[in-house]
Amino acid sequence: MPMLKTVNLTKRFGGLTAVDEVDLDIEKGEIAGLIGPNGAGKTTLINLITGRLPLDSGEVWWKGKEITNLKPNEICKEGISRTFQKGQFFPQKSVFKNVLAGALFGKDGVRKEIAKEKTNEVLEFIGLSDMKDMMPKDLPVGHRNLVGLARVLATEPELILLDEPFAGLTDEEISNLIECLKVMNETITIFVVGHVIRFIIEISDRLVVLNEGKKIAVGIPEEVIENDSVRKAYWG
Ligand SMILES: Nc1ncnc2c1ncn2[C@@H]1O[C@H](COP(=O)(O)OP(=O)(O)OP(=O)(O)O)[C@@H](O)[C@H]1O
Numbered sequence: 146m147p148m149l150k151t152v153n154l155t156k157r158f159g160g161l162t163a164v165d166e167v168d169l170d171i172e173k174g175e176i177a178g179l180i181g182p183n184g185a186g187k188t189t190l191i192n193l194i195t196g197r198l199p200l201d202s203g204e205v206w207w208k209g210k211e212i213t214n215l216k217p218n219e220i221c222k223e224g225i226s227r228t229f230q231k232g233q234f235f236p237q238k239s240v241f242k243n244v245l246a247g248a249l250f251g252k253d254g255v256r257k258e259i260a261k262e263k264t265n266e267v268l269e270f271i272g273l274s275d276m277k278d279m280m281p282k283d284l285p286v287g288h289r290n291l292v293g294l295a296r297v298l299a300t301e302p303e304l305i306l307l308d309e310p311f312a313g314l315t316d317e318e319i320s321n322l323i324e325c326l327k328v329m330n331e332t333i334t335i336f337v338v339g340h341v342i343r344f345i346i347e348i349s350d351r352l353v354v355l356n357e358g359k360k361i362a363v364g365i366p367e368e369v370i371e372n373d374s375v376r377k378a379y380w381g
Pocket residue numbers: 158161163181182183184185186187188189190230
């Protein structure tokens with residue numbers, strides 16, 4: 146049984162079908178990559194899985210249980226956590242408090258002392274301890290992305306959905322982040338949207354390709370990108 150499964154997932158915005166009957170399987174323990182041209186529906190797919198947007202039709206299953214239409218906080222408590230393409234931090238709160246919010250949000254009835262310990266542990270792991278009293282907006286883009294990742298980790302997830310975590314990073318920062326994700330993957334399943342093909346190939350065990358809302362390919366990354374329909378979607 147896949148850890149997460151979507152069946153015929155569909156979302157329309159007026160006349161546009163942003164996600165079109167998508168069947169997706171994510172296996173426990175893997176790093177699955179998601180690519181597709183701009184506007185392919187990648188963010189919308191994550192929004193549907195995590196309850197941020199109501200879907201038009203289809204189903205979402207988590208470890209054999211249907212979670213279609215659960216609210217974002219309920220889905221987070223199930224063990225699924227996501228980052229946002231555009232950050233979405235609490236602007237008045239420090240890095241520490243942003244990450245603490247994840248630690249408090251992730252589990253029911255977690256004690257504040259325990260949540261603070263978890264926050265410090267995650268900041269240390271991600272390498273943000275020195276910046277914990279800064280505001281996210283004052284950090285360089287690369288570090289700002291890491292705050293989002295730290296907040297997600299603080300929820301103690303089993304599956305994380307990362308929306309373009311490499312955006313705005315230098316190649317060196319991307320390489321560091323990839324190493325960090327590989328360590329995280331020892332205990333956490335990862336679904337990651339990427340735009341730099343060579344990095345997403347490097348990190349993914351399996352690659353899914355969306356185009357105009359439809360899943361057009363899935364499989365071994367090196368093979369998938371050679372696929373004719375994938376080449377056509379990217380290069381016409
Ligand atoms: N809230 C919305 N209302 C109307 N249209 C939307 C909305 N959100 C997304 N869309 C449209 O749905 C399509 C898919 O958008 P989405 O953001 O999911 O694509 P994406 O693959 O994440 O693109 P990008 O690579 O630019 O991040 C696009 O045509 C977009 O304009």
